[in-house]
Amino acid sequence: MDDRVAVIKGLILGHPAENGGNESLLRRVCSTAAKELSASGVGISVMTESGIRAATAASDPASELLEELQFMFGEGPCVDAFASRxxxxxxxxxxxxxxxxxxxxxxxxxxxxxxxxxxxxxxxQIGAARLGVLDVFRDHVGPLTNAELADAVAVADVTVTALLDRQEERPDSGIDDIDDDAAEYRAELFQAQGMVMVQLGVTLAEAMARIRAYAYAEDRRLSDVTRDIVARRLRFDRDER
Structure with a gap:
């Protein structure tokens, strides 16, 4: 197992000069995991303790959609794995x-x-700290083999260690930045909910449901729809309910 972790670590981290930032790291994790786990695709969502997604990456566009759908609907394997640990x-x-x-x-x-x-x-995760979730997608049914399961856990462990190492080495451009981005997005999301609540005369919960439904129907990212609402480029009218 230790040898396999070393192999996976080498595949993900590569040479120091090629490491890049967190976004580059997450993309490399996804592409490596997809190959090593015989997956049709892999996605990663980095999240805050409150469950707000702060960063995401995927091995391919189809996996990016599968990742996005979870936050559009507020449910899915990523949401459950994060909540249950x-x-x-x-x-x-x-x-x-x-x-x-x-x-x-x-x-x-x-x-x-x-x-x-x-x-x-x-x-x-490591101890009580949760950073996000690694999602492995397949276009065929069947469980992971014992070896694939062990490799998936190794990929998750290497990813956590790499993210924390980067935070320690570059405190001005690591997890703290992700938390700052998440706080900004959370404020924007709450503002959009409030605006739609007033526009439609509904509760905050129903306003969030309407925003998610619109994003899904229009095949758009929830964050992009939220941004348009706050910028007043998008308005929900009562006669459209």
């Missing part, structure tokens, strides 16, 4: 949809329609 392993998304388990009533059918058949989410 435990891996979420779904070897057959179709079975989940046809069973009495209705944990993802919106995400599951949308992801399945996009080609997702199995998903495995691994928290990025």
């Amino acid at each position: 435990r891996p979420v392993l779904i070897s057959d998304l179709g079975d989940l949809m046809t069973s009495e388990d209705d944990r993802w009533p919106f995400y599951a059918p949308a992801a399945h329609a996009s080609g997702l058949r199995a998903v495995f989410a691994f928290p990025l």
Whole structure:
């Protein structure tokens, strides 16, 4: 296991001169994990303790969509893995949809329609600190093998260590910056909710639901829709309810 961790660490980190910033690191994690785990794609969401997504990366556009859908609907393997601090392993998304388990009533059918058949989410954490989640996507059903499961855990561990090392080496451009970005986004999101609440005469919860529904229907990022609402480029009218 230690040898395998060393191999994965080498694949992800490469040569020091090629490391780049956190965004480059996360993209390299995704592409490496997709190859090593025989996945159709991999996504990573870096999050604050309150569950607000601060940064994201994916191995390909399809995986980026699957990652985005979770925050658009507010549910999915990433959300559950972060909240529970435990891996979420779904070897057959179709079975989940046809069973009495209705944990993802919106995400599951949308992801399945996009080609997702199995998903495995691994928290990025060390001790009590949570940094985010690594999502492994597959376009075919079936569980991870024991070796693949061990490799996925190793990828998550290497990612956490690398992010924390960068924060220690460059305190002005590491996790603190991610937290600052998340705080700004959270304030923007709350402002957008308040604006839509007034525009439609609904509760804050319903305003958030309307914003998410609009983002999904228009195939746009939730953050982009939020920004347009705050900038008054987008307005929700009562006669459109």
